[in-house]
Amino acid sequence: MVEEYPKLAETLKNELKEALLGYEHIAEKKAFVALVDRGSLIKALELLNKISGGEVHLTSINGADLGEREMELTYFIWLLPQKIRVLVKTRLPKDDLKIQSAVKVMPAAILYEREVHEMLGVVFEGHPRLERLFLPEDWPEGVYPLRRD
Amino acid sequence: MSAIDLIIGPVHPALHEPERFVFKIDGEVVVDVEPRIGFVHRGIEKALSERTFVQDIYLAERICGICNVVHTLTAVQAIENAFGIEVPRRARYLRTIVHELNRMHSHLLILGVACELMGFDTLFMLFWRDREVVMDLVEIITGNRVMSAYNIIGGVRRNISDFEISEIKKALGSMAERLKHYKKVFMEDPTVRARCVNVGYLSRARTLALGAVGPTARGSGVEIDVRAEEPYAAFDEVPYTAVVYNEGDSWARLMVRIDETLESIKIIEQCLDRMPSGPVKVPVPEAAPRTAEGFSVTEAPRGELLHHVYAKEGEDKPIRYRVRTPTYANIPAVCEMLKGGYIADIPVTLVSIDPCFSCTDRVALVDVNSGEKRVVDIFTLMRRYRK
Amino acid sequence: MSLLKLATWARLKSPWILHVNTGACNSCDIEVLAALTPRFDVERFGILLKPSPRHADILVVTGAVTRQAAERIKRVYEQTPDPKFVIAVGACAIGGGVFQNCYGVLGGVDKIIPVDVYVPGCPPRPDAIIYGVVKLIEKVTKGG
């Protein structure tokens, strides 16, 4: 429901303080987009988990290499009690693509992170089995197909 | 006793598609499951970013042959979201009608295959005989039994005439009581119950944690249904409440599908009655009018489907096109369900989540002749590597 | 009637098919399956869907051959006993269809195994697939 968005904005702001680089509620897309600093992504996910009392659904983790020096990770999250769509975004510089794995907070992330790793080369620390998912066995190491370069 | 590896697939009668599961078996009980997917891996997302938006619709449609209408619907909505185009109301109603017809044919299909995997061939033949009625309706409206090619960016390709409306109403009338009969059969028939009840059980908490979607989640009491919560197309004017069962086993998941088919008939009838007249298409710019990111979430027959598009101003090709299909979200859930079950129950549990592996393996790969010099090197490197 | 003619006659009267999916999008597979269900019912011609290549006479192949499925389809082809025929069903199996220049796809079954009948369409109607089988039987009787 629409009145949930300002409440969410408030809790995000005072919890994450400076780590929350930017947030906006896009009415046209009926979604709440929050740009979060790399280090505190897990904190943001845990916060969302707490707000919704564990009733949270991780739709997907999308990696995108937009061509500049940065890569963008988007976490699509659906909060069941509040019935709102939250997009948590972070930016990773291309030289060190490391981020903490969200599997402990949301077990559903296990396959999505493997795919982003396989396609874009982002390393998720703490992921139980960061292996190949789709690519054939004889695909050479170090070649990440979805990169622009 | 050390567990033995039982490898099922990639070419296996029980699975209609090439995927491979390695089961660790202790006696009769499945101890662990390791899915090895990727056999239907065609590299679609990279191809999606190599083609123009109009061609992308036809490529997105072929991600999965059964739920193709929902893939075009989501692709078209994602691109309209990125372009910021408003679609006329009549087009939204027509999209919902074809979308629900596709859901009916997909549910009837998997209910039939589920009966076949249970060894109940008469019911399989009955389900698929009634499914032909829905296929004819789709052919009358869109011109092809399966690949409807109906949704385009900015609306719908063809308008619907009164002859077609009367045809739909007549056919749906007979479908409704056939389905009520099948529901009674699924409720009472001893064979069906013996084979499905508390097979592949998954509790509500685990289902939600593992991120399962669609009938797989709704069979375990998780009430997520994009049509009810995030209405798209004409679902804001045609209210819909999610069908939820709490038993959490294969039987519950199949019952969710039967009830949803009945719901689909009601939705189509409501759409036909309330459909406004008016234009069906809106002119659309060839290239992206603004640099924007568009996404669209819809309820595919197998669950929540997400298309995510990054478009750059002035370019007629998307920069990045990401598709997250329902079966892909259900794989962790199905692995958890298979553990603890018997080998004989593997096909029934697998079919209860309605796996569509051609959906799952659509991820991107390097494109061969897109003209970029560097890409060719990687491919030639590959060829040398393979010799 | 020589034994071979008898054997060929018997084989033509009830050809058993094996459906192999080499990375298809499922619509051709479902149309092959729809050809077996009551409305189109190919069992009138004695055609049965057999699970293993050992029992199959005709390989109905669908799908643009993906890189990993290539070896599997080759192995299945070699496992089928000798008088074997291949029908390529659908635009993907014939020339790669929409997935032509995707990397994961080799495009076209005839790159891997010899194909006897091509059934175009995306997906071909069940009766078009039956027409394909009829054409194959015609080719075998004429070709010997």
Add this chain to the structure above:
Amino acid sequence: MRLPSLLKEVWSNLFKKPVTVKYPFKRLPVSPIYRGKHEILRDRCTGCGLCAKICPAFAITMETIGDKVFPIIDLGKCIFCYQCEDVCPRGAIRRGKDFELASWSRGDLILR
């Protein structure tokens, strides 16, 4: 022992008309807008090549016959989506109803 509810269905089926359409002998009606084999109307075609550019399956190539350029459709690759019919300014490609296109050799799938 209660009779399984499906027995009634099986019993009543015995007296119903069979559903099977005996295909080669009796044809199934095809919908008026079915997308089958194309018809290329040479007189209307100006050889602009728009259809070849838009085709998602790269099935259409332009070929010069005599002095004019005409589209050649490779039915093996074609996915019968009829985007070419929509995009053609002259309406030179029209949809047909013929779906029995199986052939022995790859060559005669090319539609002049």
